[in-house]
Amino acid sequence: MAIKDMFSKQKPKKKKYATIPSEAAKQDVPEGIMQKCPKCKKIMYTKELKKNLHVCLGCGYHYQMTAYERLESLLDEGSFRELDADLSTGNPLHFPDYEEKVAADRKKTGMNEAIVTGVGSIDGRESVFAIMDASFRMGSMGSIVGEKIARAVEEAIRLHIPFIIFTASGGARMQEGVLSLMQMAKTGAALKRLSDRGGLIISVMTHPTTGGVSASFASLGDYNFAEPGALIGFAGRRIIEQTIREKLPDDFQTAEFLLKCGQLDAVIHRSDMRDKLSFLLDIHQTGGDKK
Amino acid sequence: MTGLEFEKPVRDLQEKIAELKSFTTTTDVDLSDEIAKLELRLKKLEDDIYNSMTPWDRVQMARHPNRPTTLDYIPHLFEDFFELHGDRTYGDDAAIVAGIAKYHGTPVTVIGHQRGRDTKENIQRTFGMPHPEGYRKALRLMKQAEKFNRPIICLIDTKGAYPGKAAEERGQSEAIARNIFEMAGLQVPIVCIVIGEGGSGGALALGVGDRLFMLENSTYSVISPEGAAALLWKDASLAKRAAETMKITAPDLRALGIVDEIIPEVRGGAHRDAKHQAALIDEVLKTVIASLQTIHPDELIEQRYEKYKKIGGYADETAGPKG
Numbered sequence: 001m002a003i004k005d006m007f008s009k010q011k012p013k014k015k016k017y018a019t020i021p022s023e024a025a026k027q028d029v030p031e032g033i034m035q036k037c038p039k040c041k042k043i044m045y046t047k048e049l050k051k052n053l054h055v056c057l058g059c060g061y062h063y064q065m066t067a068y069e070r071l072e073s074l075l076d077e078g079s080f081r082e083l084d085a086d087l088s089t090g091n092p093l094h095f096p097d098y099e100e101k102v103a104a105d106r107k108k109t110g111m112n113e114a115i116v117t118g119v120g121s122i123d124g125r126e127s128v129f130a131i132m133d134a135s136f137r138m139g140s141m142g143s144i145v146g147e148k149i150a151r152a153v154e155e156a157i158r159l160h161i162p163f164i165i166f167t168a169s170g171g172a173r174m175q176e177g178v179l180s181l182m183q184m185a186k187t188g189a190a191l192k193r194l195s196d197r198g199g200l201i202i203s204v205m206t207h208p209t210t211g212g213v214s215a216s217f218a219s220l221g222d223y224n225f226a227e228p229g230a231l232i233g234f235a236g237r238r239i240i241e242q243t244i245r246e247k248l249p250d251d252f253q254t255a256e257f258l259l260k261c262g263q264l265d266a267v268i269h270r271s272d273m274r275d276k277l278s279f280l281l282d283i284h285q286t287g288g289d290k291k
Numbered sequence: 292m293t294g295l296e297f298e299k300p301v302r303d304l305q306e307k308i309a310e311l312k313s314f315t316t317t318t319d320v321d322l323s324d325e326i327a328k329l330e331l332r333l334k335k336l337e338d339d340i341y342n343s344m345t346p347w348d349r350v351q352m353a354r355h356p357n358r359p360t361t362l363d364y365i366p367h368l369f370e371d372f373f374e375l376h377g378d379r380t381y382g383d384d385a386a387i388v389a390g391i392a393k394y395h396g397t398p399v400t401v402i403g404h405q406r407g408r409d410t411k412e413n414i415q416r417t418f419g420m421p422h423p424e425g426y427r428k429a430l431r432l433m434k435q436a437e438k439f440n441r442p443i444i445c446l447i448d449t450k451g452a453y454p455g456k457a458a459e460e461r462g463q464s465e466a467i468a469r470n471i472f473e474m475a476g477l478q479v480p481i482v483c484i485v486i487g488e489g490g491s492g493g494a495l496a497l498g499v500g501d502r503l504f505m506l507e508n509s510t511y512s513v514i515s516p517e518g519a520a521a522l523l524w525k526d527a528s529l530a531k532r533a534a535e536t537m538k539i540t541a542p543d544l545r546a547l548g549i550v551d552e553i554i555p556e557v558r559g560g561a562h563r564d565a566k567h568q569a570a571l572i573d574e575v576l577k578t579v580i581a582s583l584q585t586i587h588p589d590e591l592i593e594q595r596y597e598k599y600k601k602i603g604g605y606a607d608e609t610a611g612p613k614g
Contacts, residue, residue, distance in 0.1 A: 092547065092604020093538050143603030150600060172491075172513045174523055177537045181513040182549055182602040184492060185499050188468065189475035189599045196476060212513070215452075215492040219468035234463040234492070235454030243454050253459060261460045 037061050053270045062227050062270055064207060066109070067116040067133035070166055074274050075120040075129070082118035084151055089113060089144050095175040105136045113144040114169065117152035119159070122274060125281040128156040130165040134208065139169035141213055142176040146183025149217060153190040162200035162281060163191070167218040171211020184216035191220045200284045202277065204268070205232050205255070223265050223280065226255035227273075232263075295355070297348045298559070301340055304333045341558060344508070346534040346543070350516060352508035352560045353488050359565035360419075361388055361403030361446045364486065367569030368576070369394050369401060377428055381461060384425030385416040386453070387497075389432045391441070395577060397584075400436035402429045402497060403446030406487070420453040423466035426496045430470050433477055442480040442580050445497040450515060452493030467496040474499035475599070476592055480583035482576060484554070485509040485541075486561070501595055502579050503549065505541035506568075507556040511549075512539035549602060 035046050042058030049056070053073050054063040065073070071080055089102045089112075106112060114136035120129050130152045132139045149165070156163040172180035191201055203221030205214070207230040215234050218224075226232055233253035241248055251257045255267045268276050294302045308329050315322050344352070352358070365372045369392035376383040389402040404421065407413030429445075436443045452463055474481060481500030489498065489511030505511060514522065519537050520529035544550040554575050561568040583591065 088606040090604045090606040093536065095536060143605060147603050147605070174514065174519055174537075176604060177513050178511055178539065178544060178549060179547060179602065179604050181491060181495060181511075182599065184468075184495055185471055185475070186599045186602060188471035189499070189596050192472045192475040193596060195472075212492055214464040215467040215496075216471060217468070219462075219465040220472050224465075232464075233459050234452060234467070235459065239454045240456060240459070244456055246456075248456060252456070261462070263462050263465060 055270050060228065060269070062207065062229055064134050064168065066135060067111065067131040067166075070131050071116065071118075071120065071129065073270070074122060074277065076122060076124065079126075080118050080120035080129075082116065083155060084117060084148050085112055087112060087144050087148060089142060091175075092143065092179055093175065093177050095177075098175040101175075102137065109133065109136045111136055113148065114139045114141070115145050115148050117148045119155065119161070122281060123278045125278070125285060126159070127162040127164045127281065128152050128159070130163070132166060132168040132206075132213075134168040134170070137173060139167075139208075139213075140171060140173035140180075141169055141183050142173035142180050143183060145173075146180075146186045149183075149187045150190040153187070153194050156199055157194050157197055160199075162202065162284065163194055164202045164204070164277065165217060165221075166204045166206055167209040167213055168206045169209060169211075169213035169218075171213055181212065184212050187217040188220060191217055195220075195222075200280075202280060204273070205264075206230050208232070210234070210236070210253075224263070225266050225268050225276075226258065226264050228255055228267055228269055230255040232258055295348070295351045297344070297351070298340065301333070301337055301559075304329065304336060308333065337558065346510075346540050347516075347531045349508045349540045350510055350530075350534050353510045355560060355562050357562040358487055359561050359568060360408065360448060361405050361486070363408075363565045364446065364569050364572065365392070365401060365403075367566050368573055369399070372401065375432060378424040378431055380427060381424040384422050384428060386419050386421040386449070387425035387429055389429055394442075394444070394580065397580070398439070398441050399580075400432055400441050400443045401446070402432060402443065403486075404449040404494075404497065406448060417453050419449045420451060421449065421493060421496075422453050422455070422458045423461040423463050426452075426466040426470050429497060430473055433470075433474065433481075437477050437479050440479060442482070442584065443477070443500070444576070444580075445481065445483045445500065447483060447485040447489045447494045447498055447511075448487035449490050449493050450488055451490035452496070467492045470496040471499050475595060478588035478592065480580065480586070480591065481595075482579055482583070484572065484576070485511050486572075490515060499595075499599070501583055501591060501598070502551045504552050504554050504575060505544060505550050506554050506561060506572075507541055508560055509541060510534075510539045511541075511544055512537055547602075547604075 034043055035049050036043050037056040039061040040059035044057050054065050091098045115132045117130045130149055153163055201221045202223045203218050205218050205226040209218050209232045214232055231253055258264050259267050311322050311326050372390055372392040374390040388405045392399055392401050404419045405416050406419035407416045433443055482502045483498045483500040485505040487509055491513055516530040516534040517527045519533040521527040541553045545553055554572055557564045557567050
């Protein structure tokens with residue numbers, strides 16, 4: 001080896017590789033006392049983050065929330081009465097390994113399916129709430145999700161109260177095939193019934209709301225809202241890029257992008273959500289609605 | 292003749308028969324016995340092959356390049372079809388054709404996905420994959436049908452809604468959702484027939500009605516077999532397996548309680564004889580339109596709701612929909 005080679009760039013480069021942690025390791029701070037924002041990399045106390053409704057204290061990034069955390073953040077304490085928590089998923093197509101996957105997610109999340117429904121109140125005003133949870137099978141919609149939504153809508157009709165849905169879903173559940181697809185029709189038809197009876201429908205799309213869910217009940221509110229930064233769209237980004245053979249803008253299919261395209265009524269920050277919903281419920285109770 | 296892989300034995304035998312026939316015309320040898328025997332064998336072979344089609348065979352049949360499209364059936368099914376254009380907001384989507392016509396003397400509105408019949412037409416019609424303006428045109432004309440009390444007939448034949456930037460910007464999701472929502476409440480009879488591929492939300496946006504029929508070799512699915520294979524097993528080449536697992540054929544959907552009736556196809560597939568196929572569709576359609584027209588609109592909508600409410604697969608009976 002020549003002497004000058006000892007000063008070549010190769011050596012420090014090797015060292016660099018050894019000291020920089022992998023991209024995965026950077027994101028993957030173990031759950032515990034501290035959390036690192038996936039967007040701005042700010043390190044926060046988990047407790048503080050929870051208190052801030054799982055919104056980054058640095059950049060306002062909205063973390064995903066579980067359905068029960070969401071309910072807690074919105075509803076009057078102790079007002080929630082859950083519906084249909086006992087329905088259980090079948091395997092209508094006898095899809096390999098499907099039951100095991102569902103069972104694992106039931107255990108992991110403590111929920112029977114990817115949605116929690118029930119009656120609760122905000123500032124004393126009752127509504128039916130349907131809250132999806134992306135931690136259960138990516139929030140995908142199968143027969144039970146469709147049935148729980150339809151029953152929740154029927155409950156809103158029965159009680160003459162508004163229906164408020166928070167969506168978080170990758171779309172239709174593949175393992176239930178065309179039965180999943182038909183849940184789009186079932187939920188859409190249920191909302192039409194409620195709407196025809198003068199019922200108020202509010203949809204809040206959270207990250208992510210795509211495919212068959214965005215193309216059914218998520219888009220059928222009298223008011224369609226979204227949380228900041230939420231991914232919302234029908235076709236997947238990769239499929240579109242393959243079809244049109246061009247790169248899509250970074251903000252494509254975000255809540256902000258959709259607002260600009262005229263597809264949303266408003267993007268609402270999580271910390272304002274309760275107040276805004278309360279305002280709407282008030283507006284709709286002080287007259288103007290069909291009884 | 293464009294033949295499919297699984298039909299090859301039939302094709303081979305047909306060729307052999309044709310050969311023998313031409314041989315007899317050019318020489319003095321009498322082969323009529325032989326030919327008769329082979330023709331009998333051909334009939335049996337056709338029975339065997341077309342009565343035991345696998346889901347993947349049906350997928351190939353549903354995608355056959357010569358399979359009749361909406362515009363191929365319309366002249367055989369209706370009198371005086373008058374095509375109407377545009378959504379009044381953005382444009383006219385050629386991936387959906389719609390218009391008014393007479394059906395056995397009754398005014399109706401006809402709407403269907405429209406694939407191209409060659410490459411040039413396919414480009415113009417974006418391969419039968421609609422944009423939001425296509426669904427909005429359909430809805431506009433469905434509302435018109437409701438106003439004038441005309442039954443609506445929807446012919447479904449699409450791989451799915453168009454996956455593109457412009458489609459997303461103009462609200463593909465909202466357009467599909469809106470059609471589903473509004474179709475659930477239209478005060479006139481709606482009959483939907485899957486004539487080729489029924490692909491996902493893009494199909495369903497013309498697919499909510501009082502009756503759903505499928506042609507024997509059509510498919511209806513939440514995602515294409517290729518898409519399912521890529522998503523579930525990260526390998527699009529497993530499409531054949533996905534076609535079987537996903538339950539997408541007419542008999543599968545009948546068994547799942549989604550389809551009301553299967554419309555039989557011409558032996559060897561609808562593409563063999565579009566006119567004859569139209570007659571087979573007409574047979575079913577005629578009766579159902581007449582019977583739906585006798586139902587009061589409120590009752591019609593109620594029944595339509597119940598039809599969809601009961602679709603689903605549950606772990607046990609108690610989980611099924613309650614009355």
